[in-house]
Amino acid sequence: MTARVLHGDCRVLMAAMEEASVDSICTDPPYGLSSEPDCAEVLTHWLAGDDYEHTGNGFMGNSWDSFVPGPATWKEAYRVLKPGGFLLAFFGTRTYDLGVIAIRLAGFEVRDMVHWLYGSGFPKGGNRDGKGTCLKPAHEPIVLARKPFKGSVAKNEAKHRTGALNIDACRIHADDAQGGAYTVKRLKPGATLEKTGGNWRPDDGVAYHGEMKPGRWPANVVHDGSEEVLEGFPHTTSGLMKAGTRRAAQDHPGSVCFGTFGGDEAASDTYADSGSAARFFYCAKASKVDRDEGLDQFAPQQFVQFQTGNGESGAASSLSEGRDTQYRNIHPTVKPEALMRWLVRLITPPGGLVLDPFTGSGSTGKAAVLEGLGFLGCEMTEEYLPIARSRITAAEARAEIERAAPMQPGLFGEAA
Numbered sequence: 001m002t003a004r005v006l007h008g009d010c011r012v013l014m015a016a017m018e019e020a021s022v023d024s025i026c027t028d029p030p031y032g033l034s035s036e037p038d039c040a041e042v043l044t045h046w047l048a049g050d051d052y053e054h055t056g057n058g059f060m061g062n063s064w065d066s067f068v069p070g071p072a073t074w075k076e077a078y079r080v081l082k083p084g085g086f087l088l089a090f091f092g093t094r095t096y097d098l099g100v101i102a103i104r105l106a107g108f109e110v111r112d113m114v115h116w117l118y119g120s121g122f123p124k125g126g127n128r129d130g131k132g133t134c135l136k137p138a139h140e141p142i143v144l145a146r147k148p149f150k151g152s153v154a155k156n157e158a159k160h161r162t163g164a165l166n167i168d169a170c171r172i173h174a175d176d177a178q179g180g181a182y183t184v185k186r187l188k189p190g191a192t193l194e195k196t197g198g199n200w201r202p203d204d205g206v207a208y209h210g211e212m213k214p215g216r217w218p219a220n221v222v223h224d225g226s227e228e229v230l231e232g233f234p235h236t237t238s239g240l241m242k243a244g245t246r247r248a249a250q251d252h253p254g255s256v257c258f259g260t261f262g263g264d265e266a267a268s269d270t271y272a273d274s275g276s277a278a279r280f281f282y283c284a285k286a287s288k289v290d291r292d293e294g295l296d297q298f299a300p301q302q303f304v305q306f307q308t309g310n311g312e313s314g315a316a317s318s319l320s321e322g323r324d325t326q327y328r329n330i331h332p333t334v335k336p337e338a339l340m341r342w343l344v345r346l347i348t349p350p351g352g353l354v355l356d357p358f359t360g361s362g363s364t365g366k367a368a369v370l371e372g373l374g375f376l377g378c379e380m381t382e383e384y385l386p387i388a389r390s391r392i393t394a395a396e397a398r399a400e401i402e403r404a405a406p407m408q409p410g411l412f413g414e415a416a
């Protein structure tokens, strides 16, 4: 597998790439956390097929963050992606709407929104007399979109290997869902689970006691395992539901279920289990080891670590008081390895090529090579290139070692 990071504007670089040449796109584009735009003006430009230029700097005064990428950039991403290929893109909570409209205008179909919940955010916008102008940031939304294709998913997969998510590779096991501690209640001792026709079933057709083998179907929520987030999930118990069972529209007396969820049929067996509802993929924010892996030759610099969810007016919000904030990786918005590995694994066919048009310090590239995938990155800010390339090179060396002798999850402080 090859990994490359190209220097330049991704729109120009992607324009030079072959059509339908990448299997997935996983990226963390500029959030555009600058002054509030005139939406009508933005959309007028975008609908006319023009670019919209926003004045002012974005997060931490970074000019690259002044506005979300427009449809013209996403159209190039659309062109180079295979039919049925998925796009995952992070956004800030204040600008998610505009970021996703641009993706829709480029032709993508939006499939879902993933929430990454965390407890480390600080409320901003003043705290005088019990009043403020912002809520405490506690999640980052990630849009899941797909390039449309003709015909069935199966036919598209047979032709391009794209169109469906890698559910089994991303199932949630108790270790991944730290704090979940779920127990499987109705399995007979010694019985195992078998995969039949795409579904996991007890081998004797009866529910039994034992360990849950395949793990939970991945949800559109990821959390950081912090006490604060875990406390927000009540302990619940659920019964086993066989494939094809119709779920009642009202799960609890007094609750109402709107939309297509009400009365949905279970596509595959679900499990009778109990535990905290934090039975979702767990991933903490990027650790210092993760940020700085492969950067021994770079001098450590004092750095203000900050949140990226809803930062206000481009100002830094320091989470770093009292902490060691000397980093070799000086990129302000590093994403954690475990989260990026889970995301690229979810959307990329085995051995496929992942594109990140907004590479930054290379977190997607690190994840891709560790997952045995190819990687192509674009980054326009020159000073981030050596950081990205060195981190990816170090990850390639680690991937070699992992392949030879698989390691335990958690090497870098997060669940794998």
Ligand SMILES: C[S@@+](CC[C@H](N)C(=O)[O-])C[C@H]1O[C@@H](n2cnc3c(N)ncnc32)[C@H](O)[C@@H]1O
Pocket (backbone or CB within 6 Å): 008, 009, 010, 011, 028, 029, 030, 031, 064, 065, 331, 333, 334, 335, 357, 358, 359, 360, 361, 362, 363, 364, 378, 379, 380, 381, 384
């Ligand atoms: C939010 S950061 C990505 C950070 C990355 N997730 C990481 O872990 O380091 C976005 C990056 O996109 C780059 N960028 C912004 N506009 C770009 C463009 N048009 N072409 C290429 N890179 C761009 C910025 O320089 C910045 O490093």
